[in-house]
Amino acid sequence: MTDSETGVQDAGFDDWLDAAEEGAAYYLECPEGHGSLPPRRVCPDCGSTDLEEVQLPETGVVETFTVTHVPTPAFEDDAPYATAVADFGPVSLTGQVVGIDLEGIETGLEVELEITVSETTGERVIGFSPV
Amino acid sequence: MSNVRVAGVGLTPFGNTPERTGRDLFAEASIKAFEDSGVPRDDVDALLYGNFMGELSEHQGHQGPLMAEAAGIQAPATRYESACASSGTAVRDAVMRVRNGEDDVVLVGGAERMTNLGTAGATEALAIAADDLWEVRAGTTFPGAYALMAQAYFDEFGGEHEDLAHIAVKNHENALTNDKAQYQRAIEVSDVLEAPQVSSPLGLYDACPISDGAAAVVLTSEEYAAEHDLDAPVAITGTGQGGDRMALHDREHLARSPAAREAGTEAYADAGVDAADVDLAEVHDCFTIAEVLALEALDLEPIGEGITAARDGRTTADGETPINLSGGLKAKGHPVGATGASQIAEVAKLLAGTHPNSSAVEDATTGVAHNAGGTVASATVHVLEVTE
Ligand SMILES: [Zn+2]
Numbered sequence: 001m002t003d004s005e006t007g008v009q010d011a012g013f014d015d016w017l018d019a020a021e022e023g024a025a026y027y028l029e030c031p032e033g034h035g036s037l038p039p040r041r042v043c044p045d046c047g048s049t050d051l052e053e054v055q056l057p058e059t060g061v062v063e064t065f066t067v068t069h070v071p072t073p074a075f076e077d078d079a080p081y082a083t084a085v086a087d088f089g090p091v092s093l094t095g096q097v098v099g100i101d102l103e104g105i106e107t108g109l110e111v112e113l114e115i116t117v118s119e120t121t122g123e124r125v126i127g128f129s130p131v
Numbered sequence: 132m133s134n135v136r137v138a139g140v141g142l143t144p145f146g147n148t149p150e151r152t153g154r155d156l157f158a159e160a161s162i163k164a165f166e167d168s169g170v171p172r173d174d175v176d177a178l179l180y181g182n183f184m185g186e187l188s189e190h191q192g193h194q195g196p197l198m199a200e201a202a203g204i205q206a207p208a209t210r211y212e213s214a215c216a217s218s219g220t221a222v223r224d225a226v227m228r229v230r231n232g233e234d235d236v237v238l239v240g241g242a243e244r245m246t247n248l249g250t251a252g253a254t255e256a257l258a259i260a261a262d263d264l265w266e267v268r269a270g271t272t273f274p275g276a277y278a279l280m281a282q283a284y285f286d287e288f289g290g291e292h293e294d295l296a297h298i299a300v301k302n303h304e305n306a307l308t309n310d311k312a313q314y315q316r317a318i319e320v321s322d323v324l325e326a327p328q329v330s331s332p333l334g335l336y337d338a339c340p341i342s343d344g345a346a347a348v349v350l351t352s353e354e355y356a357a358e359h360d361l362d363a364p365v366a367i368t369g370t371g372q373g374g375d376r377m378a379l380h381d382r383e384h385l386a387r388s389p390a391a392r393e394a395g396t397e398a399y400a401d402a403g404v405d406a407a408d409v410d411l412a413e414v415h416d417c418f419t420i421a422e423v424l425a426l427e428a429l430d431l432e433p434i435g436e437g438i439t440a441a442r443d444g445r446t447t448a449d450g451e452t453p454i455n456l457s458g459g460l461k462a463k464g465h466p467v468g469a470t471g472a473s474q475i476a477e478v479a480k481l482l483a484g485t486h487p488n489s490s491a492v493e494d495a496t497t498g499v500a501h502n503a504g505g506t507v508a509s510a511t512v513h514v515l516e517v518t519e
Binding site: 010013036037044063064065066067068069070071072073074075076078081083084085091092093094095096107118123125126 | 250251252254255258264265266267268269270271272274275278279280281282283286327328329330331332333376378379380381385
């Protein structure tokens with residue numbers, strides 16, 4: 001996580017969160033069309049170093065989810081919470097599902113990206129909210 | 132190329148011994164392995180040692196030389212870290228060293244001290260096997276990641292929690308005769324279904340415990356074993372390793388383990404066997420769903436059918452291919468860095484006829500050990516065979 005004492009950020013990752021908060025989330029695309037997430041210099045699929053930032057599709061679909069009752073200490077006050085893998089097309093992301101009852105979450109749910117914060121640490125967290 | 136013999140194995144009890152240091156655990160396992168092998172410490176050419184969370188649990192890096200010292204050997208030592216597959220990876224490299232003639236005798240093993248961290252601390256430590264930026268910071272835990280795979284499996288192939296419960300029941304049953312096991316206690320399907328949820332659909336009894344423990348194995352070349360008249364009837368005849376993208380969301384299939392398939396395919400080919408030859412296996416059941424994914428990756432069950440293997444008795448002690456006769460990670464315990472080497476120890480004893488559960492597999496000649504790291508971004512598979 002961001003070092004709260006020094007304020008040092010993770011280049012690439014925190015920049016992505018900044019962009020996502022402004023509704024400008026992106027993924028990286030190589031000439032072959034493989035999608036990946038930053039920080040990254042080389043396409044993990046084909047080795048291309050020609051990576052371009054491309055706008056992330058507006059909506060994704062929940063591929064799988066879980067409700068976690070036993071968290072790591074960084075999410076102690078957040079539990080129970082739902083995490084999901086959502087498919088945005090060129091890339092999939094892991095995030096917390098917000099804005100819906102835990103019982104209402106199901107595979108196939110259409111979601112959009114919403115950067116939220118941990119109730120425990122105040123750190124930014126990738127979130128998904130139903131469209 | 133030399134066949135690699137399992138000359139001796141040693142295990143500590145697996146369980147809840149928070150005060151015991153990693154060096155003390157590994158020393159005990161190594162003493163037992165040397166006693167079992169009859170190989171003098173002076174003959175060891177190298178120590179390959181698996182450990183995952185020593186920096187977090189003991190504030191200890193650079194564990195190779197520390198563990199060589201603990202074991203009383205003067206050979207160079209290297210630590211292997213590949214999450215829960217740490218010592219499986221060490222075993223693979225040990226096998227290759229002996230095969231290529233570089234070394235005649237290798238001590239390979241691993242240890243993990245975990246319970247001193249408490250449940251929250253151990254949960255945090257285990258989570259570092261996932262991608263910190265893109266998974267852990269979204270709240271992924273180790274059980275949570277396997278829960279995502281379990282839910283994906285149910286959605287793709289069907290099955291329900293009760294099917295998984297039969298895996299836990301089977302592995303607890305198998306551990307009843309294993310006096311090193313963390314849980315020597317029979318459980319019922321209803322215990323699993325009624326246990327508190329950890330990460331839906333998985334509950335407390337779907338998960339392996341947090342464990343302290345160590346394992347050590349003395350491997351020698353066939354020539355060394357013959358020259359020294361060792362009682363070492365079991366050989367490691369196949370080794371394989373597979374890899375995958377680090378984060379679960381970057382995988383093509385959320386309910387399959389291609390890294391384990393890659394490792395298994397390579398190990399089977401290396402040994403010149405196929406899945407039909409396998410008489411028994413120790414697979415990496417850190418969670419009940421993990422056993423299902425392992426069986427399918429190893430072609431011991433067709434894709435989408437592994438979920439019913441325990442329930443329908445195909446993998447129980449009296450079944451066609453008994454799985455995890457030691458109790459598996461689920462009941463035997465999972466001291467992460469020790470697990471891969473402990474699986475080699477269990478399979479070797481089962482095949483040699485010296486395991487309490489050997490009577491379940493009297494005519495067995497071929498066994499498999501499957502060790503997986505994280506959500507199977509890394510995996511090793513070894514084939515062991517009776518040679519004489
Ligand atoms: Zn590419």
